[in-house]
Amino acid sequence: MAEEVLIEVEAVQAVYGDDCLVLDKYPPHLHVHIKPRTADVSSQQFVEAVIGIRAVSEYPDEPPHISIIDSKGLDEQRQKHLVTGIHNRACELSSCAMLVALCEEAVERLSSMNHPDGNCPLCLYPLVEEDADNKLPFMKLMSCFHCFHCECIIRWWNWLQTLKETDSTNISGATLHVSGEMENQKGMHGATQESVGTCPVCRKVFHAKDIDHVLALVGTHSQLRSEESDVSDDKRLLQSDSENIRRLKFEATLKLQQENSGLIEPKKNEVLLPGTFLPQPITHPSTVSDKETTEQQHADQVINAETSSGSPSDRPSSSKHRYSGMRKHQGRNSREQVKQWIRKENDSTN
């Protein structure tokens, strides 16, 4: 019996690799770092947990003890839900080899809870709105897992950068400042990497790259914003020189990434649903297949446009334009033989 159990432990190690820490081989005592299924896009992981599985020598007749060693983004209630879920599964599987199955159960549970909880700490409105009309995109800071509405955290980021700029202007004088900006523009990356912000909740320092994954989204939103006549202050902030420069830099980086097929987008829609399919890989991109793919993409867009205009969406059309622009780029990418999941159905811009 013990040998079978040892094989089981090896199996868990094989599946979870570095995410599995074996404290004891027999009776098994493991710490497994569980993440929700998001195709390894870590910016889309809003929760994670290290679960402890501790078996006794009567295992598997006696189910192992399940505990949460560490977790992120899970309040007490959700932690309890996770533990109970795994425990129930263990009881179901009593006297079978179950270690891998228990980890899978944990992944399953976490995936179903993979959304932030509570209010955005900046605007105090819920991060996840029940009401579809009020939905705002949210994000997490990669360093500390604190979650915010994308718009809210970007507003804080821009505020900090503006403050910094004002400070340096005050010190160095306007002329010096202008020349400094020119230098920044030369080194496209240099300037963005130097900028830092602090998490409003825990004050942990974060960098421009930590919010890279939401800048594209906010670009779209800022456009929306400036069209709405009632918002004047963001408009000013978003149309400030620093913001324009930042946007230019970002567009340039985006282009570079797209050219090198290094862009995974749109992350939010990277979910496998019925109706998604992988386009056939094109071994030798001839002009014919080339055309086909583009047409396919084009047809896709048309469907998108139709369905989304039919849906009760209050978004101004500009976002759609911007969005379909992105889709076009994708088309170019797929020509370069990048496998990408394509959806037949309506893409919601959220």
Place this chain on the structure above:
Amino acid sequence: MTSSSAASRKALSKIACNRLQKELVEWQVSPPAGFKHKPTDNLQRWVIEVNGAPGTLYANETYQLQVDFPEHYPMEAPQVIFLHPAPLHPHIYSNGHICLDILYDSWSPAMTVSSICISILSMLSSSTVKQRPEDNDRYVKNCRNGRSPKETRWWFHDDKV
């Protein structure tokens, strides 16, 4: 008590308004213990009654806080001062200005009026002596033309009180 800088302050942005309305609703549902918001029709200036916590030097004493919100709240910290008479405390000046880092350098937009109030009450409660800051006279003289405490370059000397 209206300081000139508060009078010349710009109106709240839409975002600031939304956030303050939300804070006000949440305050009404569960106000921080020992505090009472005095209702006015001015969202940009809150006057809050503080009751000294029982068992502390300020038990059975009542003071008033005045909170003024800037245009870009909560990106910018609100201006928080005690209305006359300000409690006798080593970090509170006789003109009502409060030497508390979270109101200035350490402000974070995740803080709320409620969390500020709790910090101030905790600052009062941990005091062991009722006295003014050492540099009170000099500081107050400097502020005579209605300067906001937010324009002060604060030195946060100690964290004991």
